[in-house]
Amino acid sequence: MTNTTLITNVRTADGARVDVSIAGGRIAAIGPGLAREPGVHIEDGADALLLPGFVEGHTHLDKTNWGLRWYRNEVGPKLTDRIENERRWRAQSGHDAGAQSLALARAFMEAGTTRLRTHVDIDTDAGLRHLEGVLATRHALRDVFDMQIVAFPQSGLLGRPGTDALLDGALAAGADVLGALDPALIDGDPVASLDLTFSLAQRHQKPIDIHLHEPGEVGAFTLGLLLDRVAALGMQGQVVVSHAFCLGALPERERDALLARLADLRVALLTTAPPSVAVPSLKACLEHGVTLFGGNDGIRDTWTPYGSPDMLERAMLIAMRNGLRRDDDLALAFDCVSSVAARACGFEAYGLQAGARADLVLVDADTLAHAIVARPPRKLVVANGRVVARDGALVQ
Known part of the structure; x- marks a missing residue:
């Protein structure tokens, strides 16, 4: 051309x-x-x-086995089982985050995705090795592919000493966003975890994208603490809460109160619309003015055999999960992987x-x-x- x-x-x-x-x-x-x-x-x-x-709002390019031989998944049912299994397998197999992230990024581009946000594991065992691989992929595709990188503490922030220093180094090395994970159920101290996360983000003037798997009242409590900090620190429009499963399971009155706060503070939600757990309702989010956008999460990795770099498929899954059948409602699902996702991630000129x-x-x-x-x-x-x-x- x-x-x-x-x-x-x-x-x-x-x-x-x-x-x-x-x-x-x-x-x-x-x-x-x-x-x-x-x-x-x-x-x-x-x-x-x-x-x-298309816009992929949440994936994990560094983890994927895309294009490799089939990974036999025999991992236990708990979140910590998946975390420990993945860390062990990546170390033993010599999994190459650079080569694998490039393979999956190219597959995304082939299917029409031109903007993407990927979370990259920052780990006290691997250090910044996975980040370095994904940074190389971003550089290789820089002329055509717009990629944001989230420095993500997959094992939590507090449980493995030195993680905060590695996150600090990752943000200095080129990560665009600071990640976090389940301050109550993984870190065990949501106040300390969130305080440290927001301190790191403010030090580097970076936005936050937190994985919040915590269910029900626990998740609602953590989400309330997070929103308190957004308000106190003036970080409106700079925070994404990924998954937010608690919002799919709370009583309507409590859910709506949190949705109102999310809208007021311009905190966006990311959903993968999985069929097996409660998820935030797209229609409820729209009614309250909350930004809800879409992503795959992991694709063909040690966590899951599922996922595809085709964002039209993800739009279909979001539509199915939310019971959308009318053509105009399906357009709302497409917005989740296009204009709304671009706005939520801060991709410009879209x-x-x-x-x-x-x-x-x-x-x-x-x-x-x-x-x-x-x-x-x-x-x-x-x-x-x-x-x-x-x-x-x-x-x-």
Whole structure:
């Protein structure tokens, strides 16, 4: 693709037939019948549906076994079983976070994802090794793939001395966001854990994305403590709570009170919409003005055999988990892996409008709802103005 390109004969989700002019990696214009200037490269969209590049809001590129031989999962049922099993297996197998994160990132791009937030384990056994591998992947794809890295203490913050110093080093080395994990049930002291997390984030002027698996009243208590700190420290709009399973199980009155606080403090929620546990309701979040976006979590790793780098599939799973069947409701699920996810993560210049980064996906589908449920091969994927995939395969 040249520096100036015109994609013709495509349809937007609202049914409009348009052309898209791309220059310097940005959308220069979008509308019907754009002029064919001399020397401009023409891509015939052949009546395809035009979508913005997809956004993966929460995954773990460093953990994946994507493309490797099948991992036989015999891990125990507890969260700590999975944590300990993974640490042991990665050390024994020599799992290469650099090679594996690159393989999965390329698979995401092939399927239409152009922006991604990945959590990377920071561990007292591995140090910053996994981070270094993912930083190398980000550098390798820097011209086309917009990646945020979360420094994530998978074993908790307080239980393994030295973790806070490693997180400090990870943020200094290039991680964009500070992660955290279950301050009550993993760290055992939610006050101390949250105080240290917020102190680290403020020291580096970084946002926070916390895994909160804690159920019911325990999770609600931790969430309340977190919101207290957001308010006291002026970190409105800088915190994401991933999973937030407690919000799917609380009585409606208590849930709604927390949703109101989340909205007021502009704290976003991330859901993977798993079928096996209670999850925050998309409709309830929308009614209260809470931002809820989507992601896969782990993909084909020692935790789970499931997951896919296709964000249309994740949109479908979010829709199914929330009982969405109408075409307009399916569009809400797509927002969770596109515009809402971009806003929640802070990805700039996103969307299908002049001036936005030229991240585009073309699919053979009648409508957006059709694309979500059928998940056809991507006819064309454009990232930062460049064609990166054609007919379901990477071109670079």
